[in-house]
Amino acid sequence: MIPLLLFWLPLVTVLVSAVAGLAIFVAGERRQRLRTWLNLAAAVLKLMLIALIGLLVMAGHTPEFRISLLPELDLVLRADALSMLFATLSALLWLVTTIYAIAYLEHAPNRARFFGFFSLCVASTMGIAMAGNLVTFFIFYELLTLTTWPLVVHTGTAAAIASGRTYLRYTLTGSAVFLIGLVWLYGLAGGQDFIAGGTISELGLDQDWSLRIIFLLLVIGMGVKAALFPLHAWLPKAMVAPAPVSALLHAVAVVKAGAFGLVRVIEDVYGPALVSELGLGLPLAIAAAFTIIYGSALALFQTDIKKRLAFSTVSQVSYIILGVAIGGPVATIGGLVHLVHQGLMKITLFFCAGIFANFLGVKKISQLDGIGRRLPWTSACFTIGALGMIGLPPVAGFISKWYLGAGAVAAGQPWVIIVLVTSTLLNAAYFLPLLKRIWLHDPPRQWPAEVQVSRLETAAMVGSSITTALFSLAVGLLAGFPLSPLNWVTGIVTEYFP
Amino acid sequence: MISWLLPGLVVFLLLNLAAGLVRVARGPTPADRMSSALLFGSTTVAVLLILAEWMSEPAMRNVALLFVMLAAVISLAFFGMPRDIGAGDDEP
Amino acid sequence: MTEAALAGLVFLPLLGACLLLLVPRQWRTALVLLVVVPLPVLLLPITAVVWQQQAVQMAVAGHALPLGIVWRVDALSLLLLWLNAFLLVFVGLQALTRFPPATPAGLRFWPLWLLLAAGIHALLLSADLFNLYVTLELVTLAGIGLIATSNRPAALQAAMRYLLLALMASLLYLLGVGLIYAEIGTLDLYEAGNLLEPGLLPATAMVLMITGLLVKAAIFPLHAWLPAAHGNAPGPVSALLSAIVVKVSIYIVWRLWFWTAEGWPMPALELFLGLLGAGAILYGSALALVQKRLKMVIAYSTVAQLGYLMLIFPLASLLAWQAAGFHLVSHGLAKAALFVAAGNILASLGTDRLRRLAGLDQRLPLDVFTLALASVSLMGLPPSGGFIGKWLFLQAAWEQGAWGWMALIALGGLLAAAYLFRILALTCFHPRSHGHSSRLREPPSRASLAGLLLALAAIGLGFASAPILTMLASAWPGVIAP
Amino acid sequence: MSSAVLFVIVAALLFGIGVYGLIIAGHLLRKLFAINIMGNAIFILMVAASGPLDGKPDALPQALVLTGIVIAVSATAFALALMVRLYQLTGQASLHNNEGGDD
Amino acid sequence: MNLAVDSLIGLGLVALAWQAISGRSLFRGIVMFVVFGLTMALAWARMGAPDLALAEAAIGAGVTGALMLVALRRLVQLHPDQPAEPKRARSRLALPIALLAASLVAVIGLGAVSVDREPGRAGVAVMDNLAETGLSNPITGVLLVFRNLDTLLEVAVLLAAFLAALAVFRDQEQAPAPPRGDLPLVGALLAIIVPLTILVSVHLLLAGSHEPGGAFQAGAVLAAGGVLLILAGRLQPASGMPLATALPLVLGLLVFSVIGLAMMLTGAPLLALPGLWAVYLIEAAMMISIALTLVLLFAGASGLRRERP
Amino acid sequence: MRGNRDTSNASRRQRWAWALQIFIVLLLLWIMLNGLAQLWAGLIAALAGAAIGAWLASGQPHPWKPHRLLAFAGFFLWESLKGGIDVAWRAFHPKLPIQPGFTSYRMALPAGQPRTLMVSTVSLLPGTLSADLDDSGEMLEVHGLTPDAMDSVFRLEAWITWLFSLDR
Amino acid sequence: MSMGDTSLVEWIATSLLVLGALFYLAGTVGLLRFPDVHCRLHALTKADNLGLLLVCAGLGLLACDWQVAALLGTIWLLGLLAATVSAHLIARHACRDHSATSSRTGSA
Known part of the structure; x- marks a missing residue:
C-alpha cells in the first residue's frame, strides 16, 4: 500500500488541478456553480494531498513517481524538502487566489477559460515544484509558459495580445536556450536526478568551460522567467492581465518557477561547491544585485500601481537569486526563505491593488488619496505588505534581508550590504509615498469608477487579502516556530552545507 | 540485290519528310499543316514497311498497319476544330 | 500469414477502389469501412515478425532477384505503414463526413482515396527502384486527383502546378533508375547498394533521383508547389498529403542514401542537403508567419517541418536517425490533426481567413482545442511527441558538436511557436469578429473527434517513444551494413 | 559513332529542349509538350544506354519504358482534363501566382 | 547507312521537338507534337524496340494527338475571344539551364553507353527464365510474369488518372457535341476502321506472347476505335456511370488482382500466375480496361451513350 | 434525306447482311495476319467486329456483282x-x-x-x-x-x- | 528457283521501289510548290498513294510470302481510305473557311 502510494501520490497531486482544469473546460461557461465547486474542491484536495505528502516526507519516505520518456530520460516527480516548500506555498496560495478570483471575476466573460487555464497553470507549478530532475523541470517549465500565456492575453485587448506576444518571445527564447543547455548537460553528465549537493560535482568532469557555458545557458533560461535583468521586460508589460493573474504570476508561479529553477541548478545540479569552484557565484550575484537596484530604481518612476509593484517584483525576486548565488548556509537560507516571504507579501499587495481597481477604479498612484478611509481593511493589508517589502520588522521581509546580509558577511562579500541598504532605501522611497497618500491624504469627492459590489465578493476578496497579510505577519512573528518557513529552510540548507 | 537499296530508300523518304515539314512550319492555314501531317503519315508507312524488310523485323508491318489505320483519327479530330483555330498563327 | 498480410495491405484498398465503382450506392459506406478498418489489423502480424527478425522479405510472384520485384519491410517502412494506417482511419473519419460515400461527391473521392492508400502501401513495401517509380506516380496522381476534387480555381491551379512539377520530378527519378540499370543491370535497391561502386555515373544517377524526390517532397527551394496545393485541397486531403504523401518521397531518399549509396564519401552533399533543410525551416517558418489564411499557415509549416527530415544527412548517426524517424511520425500526426481541424473550421465558417477566425474558441471549442494541442506538438513543447523529436535532434547535434545545427533546431522551434501562437491568439483571444455567427455551421462531431484523436495521439506519442525508438534503431542501416 | 551514341545525343538534346520548353512555355499545353518530350528523351536514353545482350536488345528496359509510356499517357490525359477545367473556371491556361487562393 | 537513317530520325526528332515547344501557334505546336510522336515510333523501330514502336504508334496516332486537338478545341470554344496563347515567360536562365541539362544528360548517357560493364543481370535473367513461362516475347514476359506488379500498378495509375480527371469533369462542360458523322465518307470510314480496330487489337493481344504486341498496344488500338466513334458523334459523353461502364473499367485490375490473390490460397506466391491462360485472360481484361479508360478520358465524361436518335 | 445517318431505318435483315459481310472480311484478314493457328480468337474478334459494324451500318446495302x-x-x-x-x-x-x-x-x-x-x-x-x-x-x-x-x-x-x- | 529468276524479280522489285519513292518525292514537291491547300491535297492523295502502291508491290515481290503480300495489300487499301477521307475532311474544312483562307493564302 505504502509503496504504491509513494509512487502515485506525486503524480496525483500534480494531476488534481490539471483534471480540475479540464473538467472546467468541459463544463463550459454556463455552469458557474459547478465551476466554483470544482475549483474549491480541487484546491482543498490538493492542499490535503500536499499535507499527506508532507507527513510522509517527515516520516522519512520519499514519494517518487518515475516513467521513462526516452532511454535514460525519465520523467520524475519526487517530493523532497525543497519541493515541499514550494509546493505548499503554491497550493496554499492557489486556494486563496481561487477564492479571490471567483469574486474578482464575478461578472467577467470567458471565466471557464480563465479558471481552466488557471488550474492548469497551478498543475504545472506543482510539477515544477516536484520535478525530480532537470528534464522534468524543463517539461513543466514549458507547460507553465503554455498555460500562463492564455491568462496573460485573457482580456483579448490589443494591449493584452501584444504583451502576450512579448511574454512568449521572452519565455520561449529562454526555454530554447535552456533546452540547448539541457541537452548539452545531458550529453556530458546524463540525465541524473536532483541530489542535494549537486550531481555533476561527483562526476569529476574535466570540462570547466563547457560547464560554465551550460550554466550561463541555464541561467538565461531561468532568468527570463525570474525576470533577471536584462530579461525582465516582459513582466511589467504582463500587467495588463487581471489582478489574480498578476498575483499568481508574480508571487507564485512564473517568476518563482524561474527562481526555484536557479536554486535547483545551483544547489542540486552543480552543487554549491562546484559553483564556487567554477567562479560562477559572483557574476550571478552581481547580476542579481544589479537587478535589485535597477528594479527598485525603475519602480520609483512608475505612476501605475501595478506597474510599480511589477518592478518591485523584478527587484525582490533577485533577492532569492542573490542569496543562493552568494553561497554559504546563511545567505542561502535568506534566499530560500525569501521565496516564501516574497510570495506571501507580493500576493497581498496585488490582491489589494486588485480590490482598489475593481471596487473604486483606482489604478494610478495619484488616485490613492485617502483610500484608507474608504477601504480600511484592504489598506491595512496593503500597508503590511509594503512594510514587509521594505524589510521592516516584524513582517516577513525583514527576516530574509537579515539573513542575506548576515550571509553575505559570512561569505566574505560585504558589498552586498551596500546593495541591501540601497535597495531598502529605494523600497522605502517608492512604498512610503503610497502609504502616505493612503492614510494621510483626503479622499476625493468621487472615485474614478466606483461599482456596487456584493457583500460576498467583498468578503471573499478582502478576506483573501487579510489571510495572506496575516500569513506574512505570522511567518515573520513566528519565525522561531518549528514548522515556520525559516526552520524548514534551515533544515534544507543543512543538507546542502553539511 | 544492292545492299544499300533499302536503307537508301529510307533515307530518301526521310529527307522527303523533312522537306514536307517545311509545309507544317510555314502553313499558312491549319489545313496546310494538317495536310502535311497527312503526308507524314503515308510516308512513314512506307518507311516502316521498308524498315520491316530491311531489318527483318516483321513486327514493323504491324506498326505500319496501325499508322495507316489510325491516320484518319487525327484528320477527324482536326475536322472538328473551329475554323479559326489557327488564327494568330504563322510566320515567325 | 505475413505474406497474406502484406498482400492485403496493397490489394485490399486496390480492390476496394475498384469495387466502390461497382457496388450499389447504399453499400459504399460499408465497403469503405470494410477496407479501411482492417488495415491496422493487417499490420499486427507484420509487426510481430519485424520485431523478431528486423525485416520481412517477400519475392512478388515468386521470382528471385534480380529477375523479380521484392517486397521488404523493415522497421522504418513499418513505422510509416503504421502512421499511414492511423491516418487513414482517423482522417478517414473526417472524410466520411465531408464526402459521404453514398453521394456523387463521395464516389469521386473515395476510390481515389483508396488508390492513394494502396499506392502508399505498395511504395512502402517495395524495394525495387522501378517499382518505386510506378508507386510514386500512383501516389502522386491519386493525390493530385484528390486535390482536384475541391474543384475551386485555386485548388485546380495548385493541382496543375503540382502535377507538372511532380511529372518532371518523376522523370528525373526515372532517369536515375535508367542509369543505374545501365550500370549494374539490376533494379533492386539493396542489391544495387552492394553492386554500385561510388563513381561519377552512379553518383550522378543518385543525385538525379534525389533531386526528383526532393521536388516531390517539397524540400526548400523546390517547395513552390506545396503551400498552394496543400492549402487549397479539401480538409482530409490536405491532412493526408501533408502528413504522409510528401514524406514517402523523403522515405525513398533515405533508402537511397543510407542503403543504396551506403558508405559513399559525399560530405559536401551531406552538408548541402542539411543546408536545404535549414533553408526550409527558416524560409517556411518565415512565410508561415505572414500568411493570411489558416490552411496556408499550416501548409507553410509543412515546408518548414520537412526541413528537419533533411538534418539527418549532415548528422548521420543513430540518434539523428531516430530523431528524424520520430519527427516524421509525430509531425505526421500533428499536421494531420491541424489540417483536420482547419478543414472543419473552413467547412463551418466558409472561410479560413485569419481575421475572420477571431473568437472562434467559443463556437468551435473542440476544433480550436485540437489546433492548440497539435500546435504544442508541432512547436516541440514537452511532453508531446514533437518534443521528443526535437530533443533527439538536439542530442544528435550535440554528439557531433554541431552547434550550428543545435541553434537551428532551437530557432526552428521558436519560429514554429511564433506562427502557431499567432493563430491561437487570433482564434482564442481576439474579440469575436462580427458577422460570422449566422453563417456558422457546426462541423459533425465525428469530424471534430477525428482531429482531436489525432492531436491527442501526437501528444501521447511523447510517452510511447520507447518501442518506436527501439524499432528505429533496429532499422538503422549503420547496424545492418557490414 | 554507333547508333546508341547517336540516340544518346538525341536524347540529351530532347531533354534540353524539354527543360527549355518547360521553363519558357506560357501555355499549359506547351508545358505538357515539354514534359512529354523530356519523358521521351529519358525513355530513349533508358533503351539506348542499356546495351545489347548477346546481340539482341535488352528486353527489360523496353518493358520498363512501356510502363513509363502508359504512365505518361495517363498523366497527360489527366493534365489535359485539368487544363480544360481550369480554363473554364479562370479563363487562363497558364500558371500564375495566386497561391493563397480565393476562399 | 544505318547511321544516316538514324541521324535523320534523330535530327527530325530534335527539330520537331523544338518546333513543338517554340512555334507561335498552338495548333502548329500540336501538329508538330503529333508528328514528333510518329517519329518516335520510327526511332523505336530503329532502336530494335518494335513493342515500343507499336505502343507509340497506337498512342500517338490514335489517342494523344486527338486528345490534344480536342483539348485545344474545347479551350477555343470556351472563351473564343481570349488570345490564343499567353505570353511566354522571359527567362535569361532558361537557355543556360536547358544547355546544362542537355550536356548533363549527354555526358552521363555517353558515360553509361561507353562504360565497360557486365551485361544487365536482370535482362539476362529474363532471357534465362523466359522458356519456363511459355511465352517467347521477353517484354510480355517481364510485364506479365516477372515484374507483373509494375503492370498491375500501372493499370492502377491509369485508373487513378481517370478518377482524377473525373473529379474535374463537370456535366455542364461536357464535350460540346462533336461534329456529327453526317458525311458519307466518315460513315464509311467508321464502318471499315472500327471493326478493324477490334480485330487488330485482338491480334496484337495474342501476338504479344510471341512477337511484339500486348495488352497495352491492343488497348490503345481499341481505344482509337472508340475515339473515332466519339469524334464522329456515334458515341457521346454521358454523365453517370452505369455498371456496364464501371465493370469493364476496373475489369483489368479486378481480374489481375483476383487471380494474383487466389494463387496465394494454393500456397503459391502472390501474383504468381497459374499458366498461360491466366496471362491471356489478364491481358484481355486489361485491354478492355485500358481501352475504355482512354476513351472515357478522351470523352471527358464518366460514361458514354449512343447517338441520340 | 441525309446521306448515311439513317441508321435507325436499316432493317434487321440488312443489318445481318452487313454483319455477314464484315465478318467474312475480318476473318479473312485474321487468317492473313495469323494464319490458322488461333482461329478461335479470330472468330471471336471477327464476331465482335461484325457486331459493331452492324451497329454502325448505314443505309441499305446495295447489291453488287x-x-x-x-x-x-x-x-x-x-x-x-x-x-x-x-x-x-x-x-x-x-x-x-x-x-x-x-x-x-x-x-x-x-x-x-x-x-x-x-x-x-x-x-x-x-x-x-x-x-x-x-x-x-x-x-x-x-x-x-x-x-x-x-x-x-x-x-x-x-x-x-x-x-x-x-x-x- | 534459279539465280536469274530471282534477280529478275529483284530487279522488278527494285525498280518498283525506286519508282514509288519518286512518287513520294512528287507528292512532297507538290506539297511545297502548289499554291493553295486544295492543290496540295491533290498532290498528296494521288502521288503518295501511287507511291505506296508501288512500294507495297515491290516489297511484296521481295518478301515472297502470301501473308505478307496480303498484309501489304490491306495496308495499301487502308492507306487509300485514309488518304481520301483525310483529303476530303481537310478540303472541306478549308472550303468552309474559304473566304478567310484565300485572302490569307494570297498574302502568304
Missing part, C-alpha cells in the same frame, strides 16, 4: 495510276501547269454506298478532289487541277452506276 467489282477495280487502278502520274508530272514541271478551280457537281447516284464510293474515289482520279458536300448530300464540290479534269468524274459516275446495276 463480283465480276463488275473486279472490272471497276481495274478501272479505278488505272485511273489512280493516271492520276498519280498526272499530278507528279505537274508537280515536277517547271512551269507548274495548273489552273485550279471549283466545280459543283450534282450526283445522280442514290444515297448510301454508291454515293460514298463516288465521293471517296473522286479524290484519286486524275486532277480531281472531292472538296465539299452540301447538306443534302447530292451536291459535290469538286476541286479540279485543270478545267478538263471533270471528264473523269462523269466516267466515274457511269462506272459506279454500272457496278451497282443502277441503270436499270
